[in-house]
Amino acid sequence: MSNNKQVIVLGSGLVGSLLSIILTKHGYKVSVYERRLDMRKEAISAGRSINLALSHRGWGGLRIAGIEDEIKKVAIPMHGRVMHAIDGKISYQPYGKEGEYINSVSRGGLNCELMTLAEQHGVEINFNKRAVHVDLKNNIVFFEDESGYKSQASADLIFGSDGAYSAARLQLQLTDRYNYSQSYLEHGYKELTINAGANQTFKLEKNALHIWPRGGYMLIALPNLDGSFTCTLFFPHQGKPSFESLTNKAEVQNFFTSMFPDAVALMPNLVNDFFSNPTGSLITVKCAPWTFENKLMLIGDAAHAIVPFFGQGMNCGFEDCAVLHNLITKHNHQWNLIMAEFEKLRKPAADGIAELAVQNFIEMRDLVGKPEFLLRKKIEAAFSQKFPRLWKPLYSMVTFSDIPYHQALAEGKRQDAIMEKIMALPLIETNWDSDDVINKMHALCIANNDTIVL
Amino acid sequence: MSNNKQVIVLGSGLVGSLLSIILTKHGYKVSVYERRLDMRKEAISAGRSINLALSHRGWGGLRIAGIEDEIKKVAIPMHGRVMHAIDGKISYQPYGKEGEYINSVSRGGLNCELMTLAEQHGVEINFNKRAVHVDLKNNIVFFEDESGYKSQASADLIFGSDGAYSAARLQLQLTDRYNYSQSYLEHGYKELTINAGANQTFKLEKNALHIWPRGGYMLIALPNLDGSFTCTLFFPHQGKPSFESLTNKAEVQNFFTSMFPDAVALMPNLVNDFFSNPTGSLITVKCAPWTFENKLMLIGDAAHAIVPFFGQGMNCGFEDCAVLHNLITKHNHQWNLIMAEFEKLRKPAADGIAELAVQNFIEMRDLVGKPEFLLRKKIEAAFSQKFPRLWKPLYSMVTFSDIPYHQALAEGKRQDAIMEKIMALPLIETNWDSDDVINKMHALCIANNDTIVL
Known part of the structure; x- marks a missing residue:
């Protein structure tokens, strides 16, 4: 079978970038379209969370791209969970056996590495191209840039790796007999920071994921290379206490002081960060089918966005890429067979991790204490x-x-x-x-x- | 509270038309926008099925509009189910106690009556206005007609009674923390006809709903005033047998002759109808919230589309209208209170009938035999x-x-x-x-x- 097909990849996020590298390795001519500006040149948000927990399945994808070793150098091993009780008592639980650990990596840093590697492989990344419509029948994607300038592109194959709010998926949703669900948790999240000590020292145990489990909500912290920790508060949107109920600086300071006393001592910018950082939502997306007439396919969060509590969002997306890589070889570029087997293998897996991820929130915020x-x-x-x-x-x-x-x-x-x-x-x-x-x-x-x- | 608000109702279907009458009775100035042409003037499809089973909850809505008696004259009572076994054996099951029955009514006829009544109440119905976008913040609806002509309208309140594929709901779905699901059955449906006898006589028992239960699928028939019956085949889209597996006239004729022998004898146009009538899909839609900032509200199928097996789609939508009617009076036109209580009352009810409707398909296609x-x-x-x-x-x-x-x-x-x-x-x-x-x-x-x- 021929593999000199033109391919469009929507989204240059983690999965889109890795996917474009893999497709290029199989001989495809790949153009990536990204709605954001180039994060390597502009100071823009990398999307959701600042750091991520990279583990076994994720490494598998990076290995195919050939940058496993490079990323290992900038990953911080986390060997277990450190639980912080309200009275300051610390307990520890290893994640696995000796030598098994997860890794704190910078989402932005990893994404930049993957984009640069993609370009080195000959992938063309087009920034500031927001997909506003996909003509499914004719495989044409219509874009708009920040100034309202419109453009379009077509290809033999289109991959929707455009994340939880995928434009490609929205188009599929409007086709006949499309099963789709999006559901939100009653909790949202907000990122906060524990500053580094002098000379980039870590003020908490470096090689662990820290959890302040408080029953109905929790604070967590992952280490960064500069000695800081990125904290995330997972907290109800409404009710008492909630993002809605904490309305002024004094209330925030008092709440953290009473509930997270050992953390708040390390967070000098807490109150300002709390009000200036956005409150994120936690979505689960399920849909089927993931493909349209063997010409378009969803992958990663676009096909199966999950909540972050098992640290598997990126890992699952990279596993998608690794599975696809194997299927391209197995079926020798016959996309009808590749797409059918991909969905058959990955849809139940995606539904499984979606359930596990919601389940693990209860474990983290309550049981681990x-x-x-x-x-x-x-x-x-x-x-x-x-x-x-x-x-x-x-x-x-x-x-x-x-x-x-x-x-x-x-x-x-x-x-x-x-x-x-x-x-x-x-x-x-x-x-x-x-x-x-x-x-x-x-x-x-x-x-x-x-x-x-x- | 003031009730001289401008109101937009999207969709002049059964629920939209009834709703517009009720709102007018409460003093609102109502403009309805309908994507189809005026079915009273053009020979167009009335949408989904040709006839409907009107029952207790539906009558409640029609009573408020004041056309209960008028519709009763053209409704055909169905006192029970007549089951047709494959060997021609007939069995009967009454629907309720003596005097309890459901009613076969023409969807198109009822809809036309309601539209005319709405206009008599001063409602303005604008046809050929397809809603393509709703500006939720500013309460503006953008329309396009069949020729591509664009227009817009704004109002104090907007009601999305635009059905299972609601444009208003699609807009809500794109707002933050919107819970939404659409799911399809593996069965589709196709309408067929049993012709009337000489002088509009009925070739089957007139005052019953006929069912040919066949385990995995079924045929049903409801009487029309002209002596004919509208039949609906509920049948898998794929597999064996299925809409996909019956590919030519001989296969259709053979299949019906072996599975529905007593019906096929009454269906001279079966084979042509089978290939010229469309195959419909069966969707269930759930979403929350149904409202946006107390200015826009979904109602009827737009809020809770269900499968037709309990004959409750229209009845549930009319009950929505009756509940809203009571809440407008109770809360004296305070729409923040009306919308909040409406959703609190109707959302669990809608989820309930959605489950009951799917459940009743198994009863009808299998158990009743x-x-x-x-x-x-x-x-x-x-x-x-x-x-x-x-x-x-x-x-x-x-x-x-x-x-x-x-x-x-x-x-x-x-x-x-x-x-x-x-x-x-x-x-x-x-x-x-x-x-x-x-x-x-x-x-x-x-x-x-x-x-x-x-």
């Missing part, structure tokens, strides 16, 4: 180390493996049922690492015939 | 007659009462649990009207403390 939860995770980790083929903790399946997300979700539910029985054993707090408990857990695992092979 | 189902309905009817305050069959709650749809749904689930136990009693087929069974059912009802008051 509770002793029973930490005990449960300790039991799981110990059992998993002893019987790695019988038990891989859910967090590890999602973060440190290639197990399809929906299989991880199903396996997680099976584990929940078993752990409920284990946690109900008498004196579990003291006996948790006894042979009795381990044998009981082993028996429960074996009793279940549909154990997945890990 | 089964003896156990008919027995169950017979037991319910007998018990309900004896203890009307303890039991009102689900169909009756939905069709012959004002019980909010979501309460009917909840009560239906409670009844299901009880009937499962009753149907499992030994020899229920013969003992179904014994005192033992009645006492058992009574005990089960009483045992349940959360019985709703009927």
Whole structure:
């Protein structure tokens, strides 16, 4: 099959940039159209959050692009969660086994690297081109720039990697029998900053993700290379307390001082940041089909935007790219076969991580602050180390493996049922690492015939 | 409060026309904008199905408009379902108690009546005005006519009664934190015709809704005043058999002859109709909120499009109008209060009927053909007659009462649990009207403390 097709990629975000590199490697002539200005030249917002947690699935995509090592140099390993209780007490939970960790990377920095690499591969990135309409039948995209100037482009294949508010998807939504949903959490988010110490030292443990779990809401912090931490407050839009209820500087200062006392001491610009930084919304998008007549395809957030609580948005999008890369080879550029198998493989996975991500918000904002939860995770980790083929903790399946997300979700539910029985054993707090408990857990695992092979 | 507000109503369909009459009665100056031409002057399609099942909730709306009696004259009572088995065997199930029935009415005829009545009330209906954009902040609607001519209008209040594919709703969907879903069934539909006999006689029982339940699909027929029946085939889009799999005239003729032998004998134009009539899709739409800054409100299908299997689409929309009518009086034209209470009352009801409608498809296409189902309905009817305050069959709650749809749904689930136990009693087929069974059912009802008051 011929691979000298013209390709349009909508969006030069993380997924669009990586995708354009991969398509170029397969011989396609790729033009990217981006609604923003070039973030390498202008001081503009990179979109959503400032830093991201890059993990196993994400590395797979970067490896194909050939910049895994380069990004590793600027990534900060986070080996576990540090929980900050309201009384200042600190607890710690490793993310995985020895040597397993996630990585704090700058969204903007990574995006710039990928764009530059794309251009080095011959990709043409056109900035300030907002897609306002897609003629699906004729594969033409109509653009408008900031001044209102209109232009258009056509190609053999169009990829909608234009994010959670995808213009390509909006066009698909208007076609017959298109299934679509967008749903928002009642929580929003706001980014805040913990400043670096003298000489770019870190004022909190550097190699961890910090969480201040407060039941109905939480503050988190990820380290940056300059010694600062980017904090995100996940907080209800309305109610008490909420973004709506904190209306002046004194209220914000008082609220943080009472709820996050150890953090607020490190946030001298808190109050100004709170009122000058925007409040973001948290959307989940599901849709089907992702393709139109084997000529257009959604990928990344455009196909499956999720909430950020499992740190998998980018990782899932990069896994999309890696899967597509393999399918292009497998089906030798036959896009009818590639698109059909891509959606068949990725749609259930995307639905799975969407559910896991919402579920993990409750874990992060509430459960991680509770002793029973930490005990449960300790039991799981110990059992998993002893019987790695019988038990891989859910967090590890999602973060440190290639197990399809929906299989991880199903396996997680099976584990929940078993752990409920284990946690109900008498004196579990003291006996948790006894042979009795381990044998009981082993028996429960074996009793279940549909154990997945890990 | 002042009620001399200018109002725009988008869509002159059933709900838009009724709504415009009601708003005029409350003193508002109403302009309706309709994308189609005037169906009273042009031979155009009235939209979806040709006839509709009008029932209790629908009459409530028409009563407010003052045309209940007039419509009653042209409505055909349908007292029950006639089921046609594949071997030609006929069975019958009454819809309710003596004197309870639904009504076959012409969608086009009813719509024309409502439009004419609206104009008599001083409503201005502007045809051939397709809403292409709504400026939500400034309450301006932009229109385009068939020739591409552009115009605009503004008002104090805008109502989006523009149906399942509402332009007003599409605009709302693009605002922040808008929850929206559209989902399609795997079945589509096609309208077909059973011709009238000589002198407009009916070739099937006139006062019934006819169903040919075939498990995975079904044919239904509703009577028209001229002696004909409008049939609708609800059938999978894809698979075997499906709209896709029947590709030529012989296949259609053979399929109908083997599956609907008694119907096909009455359908001389079957094959031509099958290929010339369009195949429709079956959409469910859910969204929230229905309002924007107390200036714009969705109503009817625009707010909550449902599948047609409970015959409640129009009835639910007319109930919307009746509820709004009461709230305008209750809150004395204070639209912040009216809109808030309208959505609070109607959103759960709309979600309820959406679920009931999907659920009833399985009942119609499959269960009504089964003896156990008919027995169950017979037991319910007998018990309900004896203890009307303890039991009102689900169909009756939905069709012959004002019980909010979501309460009917909840009560239906409670009844299901009880009937499962009753149907499992030994020899229920013969003992179904014994005192033992009645006492058992009574005990089960009483045992349940959360019985709703009927």
